[in-house]
Amino acid sequence: xxxxxxxxxxxxxxxxxxxxxxxxxxxxxxxxxxxxxxxxxxxxxxxxxxxxxxxxxxxxxxxxxxxxxxxxxxxxxxxxxxxxxxxxxxxxxxxxxxxxxxxxxxxxxxxxxxxxxxxxxxxxxxxxxxxxxxxxxxxxxxxxxxxxxxxxxxxxxxxxxxxxxxxxxxxxxxxxxxxxxxxxxxxxxxxxxxxxxxxxxxxxxxxxxxxxxxxxxxxxxxxxxxxxxxxxxxxxxxxxxxxxxxxxxxxxxxxxxxxxxxxxxxxxxxxxxxxxxxxxxxxxxxxxxxxxxxxxxxxxxxxxxxxxxxxxxxxxxxxxxxxxxxxxxxxxxxxxxxxxxxxxxxxxxxxxxxxxxxxxxxxxxxxxxxxxxxxxxxxxxxxxxxxxxxxxxxxxxxxxxxxxxxxxxxxxxxxxxxxxxxxxxxxxxxxxxxxxxxxxxxxxxxxxxxxxxxxxxxxxxxxxxxxxxxxxxxxxxxxxxxxxxxxxxxxxxxxxxxxxxx
Amino acid sequence: xxxxxxxxxxxxxxxxxxxxxxxxxxxxxxxxxxxxxxxxxxxxxxxxxxxxxxxxxxxxxxxxxxxxxxxxxxxxxxxxxxxxxxxxxxxxxxxxxxxxxxxxxxxxxxxxxxxxxxxxxxxxxxxxxxxxxxxxxxxxxxxxxxxxxxxxxxxxxxxxxxxxxxxxxxxxxxxxxxxxxxxxxxxxxxxxxxxxxxxxxxxxxxxxxxxxxxxxxxxxxxxxxxxxxxxxxxxxxxxxxxxxxxxxxxxxxxxxxxxxxxxxxxxxxxxxxxxxxxxxxxxxxxxxxxxxxxxxxxxxxxxxxxxxxxxxxxxxxxxxxxxxxxxxxxxxxxxxxxxxxxxxxxxxxxxxxxxxxxxxxxx
Numbered sequence: 001x002x003x004x005x006x007x008x009x010x011x012x013x014x015x016x017x018x019x020x021x022x023x024x025x026x027x028x029x030x031x032x033x034x035x036x037x038x039x040x041x042x043x044x045x046x047x048x049x050x051x052x053x054x055x056x057x058x059x060x061x062x063x064x065x066x067x068x069x070x071x072x073x074x075x076x077x078x079x080x081x082x083x084x085x086x087x088x089x090x091x092x093x094x095x096x097x098x099x100x101x102x103x104x105x106x107x108x109x110x111x112x113x114x115x116x117x118x119x120x121x122x123x124x125x126x127x128x129x130x131x132x133x134x135x136x137x138x139x140x141x142x143x144x145x146x147x148x149x150x151x152x153x154x155x156x157x158x159x160x161x162x163x164x165x166x167x168x169x170x171x172x173x174x175x176x177x178x179x180x181x182x183x184x185x186x187x188x189x190x191x192x193x194x195x196x197x198x199x200x201x202x203x204x205x206x207x208x209x210x211x212x213x214x215x216x217x218x219x220x221x222x223x224x225x226x227x228x229x230x231x232x233x234x235x236x237x238x239x240x241x242x243x244x245x246x247x248x249x250x251x252x253x254x255x256x257x258x259x260x261x262x263x264x265x266x267x268x269x270x271x272x273x274x275x276x277x278x279x280x281x282x283x284x285x286x287x288x289x290x291x292x293x294x295x296x297x298x299x300x301x302x303x304x305x306x307x308x309x310x311x312x313x314x315x316x317x318x319x320x321x322x323x324x325x326x327x328x329x330x331x332x333x334x335x336x337x338x339x340x341x342x343x344x345x346x347x348x349x350x351x352x353x354x355x356x357x358x359x360x361x362x363x364x365x366x367x368x369x370x371x372x373x374x375x376x377x378x379x380x381x382x383x384x385x386x387x388x389x390x391x392x393x394x395x396x397x398x399x400x401x402x403x404x405x406x407x408x409x410x411x412x413x414x415x416x417x418x419x420x421x422x423x424x425x426x427x428x429x430x431x432x433x434x435x436x437x438x439x440x441x442x443x444x445x446x447x448x449x450x451x452x453x454x455x456x457x458x459x460x461x462x463x464x465x466x467x468x469x470x471x472x473x474x475x476x477x478x479x480x481x482x483x484x485x486x487x488x489x490x491x492x493x494x495x496x497x498x499x500x501x502x
Numbered sequence: 503x504x505x506x507x508x509x510x511x512x513x514x515x516x517x518x519x520x521x522x523x524x525x526x527x528x529x530x531x532x533x534x535x536x537x538x539x540x541x542x543x544x545x546x547x548x549x550x551x552x553x554x555x556x557x558x559x560x561x562x563x564x565x566x567x568x569x570x571x572x573x574x575x576x577x578x579x580x581x582x583x584x585x586x587x588x589x590x591x592x593x594x595x596x597x598x599x600x601x602x603x604x605x606x607x608x609x610x611x612x613x614x615x616x617x618x619x620x621x622x623x624x625x626x627x628x629x630x631x632x633x634x635x636x637x638x639x640x641x642x643x644x645x646x647x648x649x650x651x652x653x654x655x656x657x658x659x660x661x662x663x664x665x666x667x668x669x670x671x672x673x674x675x676x677x678x679x680x681x682x683x684x685x686x687x688x689x690x691x692x693x694x695x696x697x698x699x700x701x702x703x704x705x706x707x708x709x710x711x712x713x714x715x716x717x718x719x720x721x722x723x724x725x726x727x728x729x730x731x732x733x734x735x736x737x738x739x740x741x742x743x744x745x746x747x748x749x750x751x752x753x754x755x756x757x758x759x760x761x762x763x764x765x766x767x768x769x770x771x772x773x774x775x776x777x778x779x780x781x782x783x784x785x786x787x788x789x790x791x792x793x794x795x796x797x798x799x800x801x802x803x804x805x806x807x808x809x810x811x812x813x814x815x816x817x818x819x820x821x822x823x824x825x826x827x828x829x830x831x832x833x834x835x836x837x838x839x840x841x842x843x844x845x846x847x848x849x850x851x852x853x854x855x856x857x858x859x860x861x862x863x864x865x
Contacts, residue, residue: 306735326736329737330737336735344735345735347732348728354724358733359736361736362718370717371717372717374716
């Protein structure tokens, strides 16, 4: 049988970790082949090996039946591979066309042929249904479009095999559906796709085959038509997971957070948050739904104190904190899991203990006057690492070594470890695997049950429906609906999210 | 892992480190240059070594270390929070004059006047450092630029003051009168007379090391340097922090300026504090030492010895002392190159992730 891509016995050891353990993988031409696995299962290492970024200790790779040996990504590109990274690698100040043709530019004599570049991108885009304006500047484009640019870049260099590394992690549901259409179109054109993801529903929806990785080993190769997400999930985690089952809490208690008529206007005079009022009580989870960019970020920044409100009042635990600093709000009982764990929630080159301390360094438990109580800090860090099952070499290692899900667990551990009465959780499970999602959900529910008030912002409607007691829907900076989670569904939420009335 | 194994490993690391490598290469290239001028490189290096460490050389090297390490210390404090103070020179000059004038005109017992002079110097330096901090936090003017630009008025204002209101009428150079003998920072009997300022420097070094590693503000400073959004998120008042770091930085620079006059030359001569480039050598030392006090002491000693040895070499065998500067430059270029290369080629899991999160950290 002829495979487009074949990996045999790929093994890679990093100090202390066997990242890939004799992995075999065979991909038929024209297939969409999903690779799933928990954080730390070895997906990214495998893809880095395939793309020439990391050299395997053992094993062979064959492309189109011919054995290859990649010394760098350039060799991989030469062999017909194209990679769409999770973090896009584009020049923000250049146009789409300039980015697409970079390093393979059409020339007119000695000069760059801008018109030909635009034309090439336009025709490629039309061929594959990738809607994009070749002359738009990258910095002006939303994430979903950037991803199309990355795909075009690979296609421009004649990639036959496309590797998509968690492509849906950054997309809205609509953008995700658009991507799936593009993937099917690519398949029709004879391209082979390796699709790395956490989300099992997506595997079933779009892939032909799926390979499951667990702890560095390929534990199963399955045909997607003959399997289910439950079965895949069991293979990934080695146990049964229950997601999306509602559990309701006890009756909510006192108000822990109240916003009254909060308004934020941007520099152009446009209201980013308009007359927002809400209340969160102890012992309840209040969900915030909305398409990205409809005021959720402003709402959270106002509550946490990272941005000042132009009008309105914010009360935490009965105290007016409208004009208080971030630190004072934290003292008043606020904890906050931020959406962007890399740029906001952690310092990549700081140690694990330093990252676990942030926000609480002025607590009396961790200082004596101005002196850090280093023993207490370390002990606290070690306790959180154990309690929240953060997989790290030690409390002294740099967090740059942590995988996405582990990093998120670290952030969750820090913010929840103090049992603060008010928790703001912003996309707490974005881009993490099903095991970590389950873990974080159970922690959020436990926080609710011990009497914390939780404000949960999520792009995943099923998550809100499963966890929240009430759901607020935001549209164009306004809270347009407040619904009991028990009495609503994705359809109704979707209608409010897009500005329609139910 | 045992401590013994750790220290063996760190010793091996030190020998193979880019620093050692760069120094060796710099001296090899320097030997080539000396050879071209027709001198025996070994002789030149022997002269350099003797000049820096034997006889009065050791004292001179130590004396040179005070301003170099002191300025490095001043610059390192805001640098750990990612704030680059290019105005340390101006803060040193302004502080130097304030300290000098206090030492000349204040009356009282010597020890008291000296203390007052050091305080006045620190205060003036602190104020000069505060200006760019306010510029950044209130007016969004980058500290990097404002602090650098403030070096020029510092030089001009002090130049005017020592040329006119406070000029010594008995000399033709533009300088103040001498600090009275009783009000000078005393020399210690060690190493043939090293300034007592070295004790202040030692205390400062230990203090900064403790601040960095053991205190809450020290921790917050480092976190701001690693990721200021993270710091802000964690409740650190970053603007207020920047202001304080600049005040302390300016104060130390002003203190060093005061030492250079009240402890060394005894009269403030226009341009005198600037020509030696202590602030800039200090910046290099701070960068090389990654802003850590211990390594700063080592790097400062190296540059001080190089400069003092270079002067001795010129005096004794007429190899121009600029060779020392060439060596210094080669070391720095090599180091910069090494760090860039090692960042680009390493294939550790660490760096894969670091590589702009190309591959999100999964092993």
